[in-house]
Amino acid sequence: xxxxxxxxxxxxxxxxxxxxxxxxxxxxxxxxxxxxxxxxxxxxxxxxxxxxxxxxxxxxxxxxxxxxxxxxxxxxxxxxxxxxxxxxxxxxxxxxxxxxxxxxxxxxxxxxxxxxxxxxxxxxxxxxxxxxxxxxxxxxxxxxxxxxxxxxxxxxxxxxxxxxxxxxxxxxxxxxxxxxxxxxxxxxxxxxxxxxxxxxxxxxxxxxxxxxxxxxxxxxxxxxxxxxxxxxxxxxxxxxxxxxxxxxxxxxxxxxxxxxxxxxxxxxxxxxxxxxxxxxxxxxxxxxxxxxxxxxxxxxxxxxxxxxxxxxxxxxxxxxxxxxxxxxxxxxxxxxxxxxxxxxxxxxxxxxxxxxxxxxxxxxxxxxxxxxxxxxxxxxxxxxxxxxxxxxxxxxxxxxxxxxxxxxxxxxxxxxxxxxxxxxxxxxxxxxxxxxxxxxxxxxxxxxxxxxxxxxxxxxxxxxxxxxxxxxxxxxxxxxxxxxxxxxxxxx
Numbered sequence: 487x488x489x490x491x492x493x494x495x496x497x498x499x500x501x502x503x504x505x506x507x508x509x510x511x512x513x514x515x516x517x518x519x520x521x522x523x524x525x526x527x528x529x530x531x532x533x534x535x536x537x538x539x540x541x542x543x544x545x546x547x548x549x550x551x552x553x554x555x556x557x558x559x560x561x562x563x564x565x566x567x568x569x570x571x572x573x574x575x576x577x578x579x580x581x582x583x584x585x586x587x588x589x590x591x592x593x594x595x596x597x598x599x600x601x602x603x604x605x606x607x608x609x610x611x612x613x614x615x616x617x618x619x620x621x622x623x624x625x626x627x628x629x630x631x632x633x634x635x636x637x638x639x640x641x642x643x644x645x646x647x648x649x650x651x652x653x654x655x656x657x658x659x660x661x662x663x664x665x666x667x668x669x670x671x672x673x674x675x676x677x678x679x680x681x682x683x684x685x686x687x688x689x690x691x692x693x694x695x696x697x698x699x700x701x702x703x704x705x706x707x708x709x710x711x712x713x714x715x716x717x718x719x720x721x722x723x724x725x726x727x728x729x730x731x732x733x734x735x736x737x738x739x740x741x742x743x744x745x746x747x748x749x750x751x752x753x754x755x756x757x758x759x760x761x762x763x764x765x766x767x768x769x770x771x772x773x774x775x776x777x778x779x780x781x782x783x784x785x786x787x788x789x790x791x792x793x794x795x796x797x798x799x800x801x802x803x804x805x806x807x808x809x810x811x812x813x814x815x816x817x818x819x820x821x822x823x824x825x826x827x828x829x830x831x832x833x834x835x836x837x838x839x840x841x842x843x844x845x846x847x848x849x850x851x852x853x854x855x856x857x858x859x860x861x862x863x864x865x866x867x868x869x870x871x872x873x874x875x876x877x878x879x880x881x882x883x884x885x886x887x888x889x890x891x892x893x894x895x896x897x898x899x900x901x902x903x904x905x906x907x908x909x910x911x912x913x914x915x916x917x918x919x920x921x922x923x924x925x926x927x928x929x930x931x932x933x934x935x936x937x938x939x940x941x942x943x944x945x946x947x948x949x950x951x952x953x954x955x956x957x958x959x960x961x962x963x964x965x966x967x968x969x970x971x972x973x974x975x976x977x978x
Contacts, residue, residue, distance in 0.1 A: 499727040501611065501749050501781070503661055505924040508600045509887045509915065510660070513541075516887055519918055520894050532953035536893070541886045542963040543937065552878045555595065558588035559874055564770030571769060581769065582637075588771070589638045592757070592874075599880040600926075601657040601755060605646045609656070612781035615729050617748040618666065620673070623785035626792045627653055631759040631768065653758065654789050660752025663725060664780050667745040672845075673730050674740055680731070723922070725749040727782075748780040755873065758789045775873040776865050786865075888930035889937070891915070896940065896950040903947055904931065 509516075517537050524530045561567050561574070562585055571581065604612075627650075636652035648656075728747040733739055754776040762768030776787050785791070868876060895910045896902060902910060908927035915923050931948060934940035939956040940948055951959065 507926040562771040617782035619783040629790040657755040662750040775867040892930040901947040
């Protein structure tokens with residue numbers, strides 16, 4: 487994920503993201519749309535039968551793996567897992583192996599569901615701006631376990647994972663947009679004060695002392711600087727971030743309603759374990775599932791958050807204002823004829839600014855509490871076993887859709903190389919459903935070959951068997967026999 491800034495009259499921020507492999511189309515809609523594109527009714531009926539058999543077969547393939555995942559999680563469920571572990575009476579070494587096996591299964595399911603671990607750069611870019619949350623949120627790391635995930639990543643190393651990955655892992659999938667319209671009076675005042683403060687630092691040449699660290703970081707991270715886009719990156723998804731900090735100063739913007747915009751992570755899953763003591767060992771593994779989380783407000787999903795306070799910049803402004811005000815008052819008193827009104831004006835300004843800082847903090851605290859409540863009731867989809875069941879179903883749905891689309895393309899358009907098949911599937915999704923997708927052709931072809939309904943010719947091109955033959959190869963599934971028996975009992 488990259489951020490590209492374009493400087494014009496109004497400063498613009500564009501979040502650039504790699505397109506994902508998720509097919510964002512409901513399976514029933516996908517199947518019926520493709521079936522309606524088939525000309526002959528007999529072929530249409532065979533295609534619908536094939537779609538059902540493909541789903542039943544793929545579901546059967548994953549059944550045992552999902553059962554193992556759920557059985558393992560039952561031992562590490564934060565609510566009832568401790569009792570089950572006590573009943574099993576397992577030695578600590580064996581429990582350590584079981585929890586690592588659970589994490590291995592979980593990460594595999596995450597990958598199949600097209601969830602990705604949020605990288606260091608993605609999190610830096612996401613948190614580089616502000617949206618509705620205007621307080622610095624940090625995690626109390628002393629309350630989080632470091633051994634569980636630390637051991638997993640030492641045995642299964644991955645590139646570019648964040649520094650906190652030994653304490654908690656953030657998985658993300660899908661991109662959306664969130665817009666909010668309001669007057670944002672306090673935020674606008676903050677923006678004006680921040681710009682005046684920055685102007686003062688520039689005039690006094692103190693800017694380099696306050697921002698030296700951030701400049702050094704920008705040099706280390708080229709993804710936050712302007713850069714020339716390559717042709718390969720031209721297909722990336724770009725979402726504009728509209729913030730109050732970059733707003734053009736005008737009477738209309740300052741006095742009226744404005745709309746701010748922030749890209750969102752469509753789905754986020756957080757995995758962690760709380761810290762334990764020798765007296766109270768903790769084996770529970772928390773798996774929490776959220777939806778539509780604004781990137782800049784991603785802190786609301788973090789585990790074990792500390793209570794927020796005033797930012798370092800707020801304290802700097804507060805102390806600097808107090809010092810300047812006191813110096814001005816003392817200077818006025820030292821004058822031969824001290825002007826009482828000047829002193830009152832200085833003190834009023836100082837007290838007013840301090841009051842403004844306090845009330846802004848209180849307003850931000852209220853907004854923070856509201857966001858936390860909203861994340862618990864509106865944005866948290868599920869946790870624990872419910873999240874795992876959702877993931878298992880996600881895997882099956884995505885695999886079925888990939889197989890159906892690939893087979894349909896080969897059936898309708900004939901032989902194709904892997905690259906041609908990939909591009910044709912993406913074109914079909916775009917033309918028929920208006921959605922962009924980075925189609926995972928490798929996984930689709932692997933499943934088709936495993937089903938035995940696709941093969942390769944002498945020059946490596948893929949081709950499919952006929953619809954009736956494909957149904958014969960897969961054969962009658964257990965689900966079809968059950969449905970047939972149920973219908974027979976109803977008739978009798």
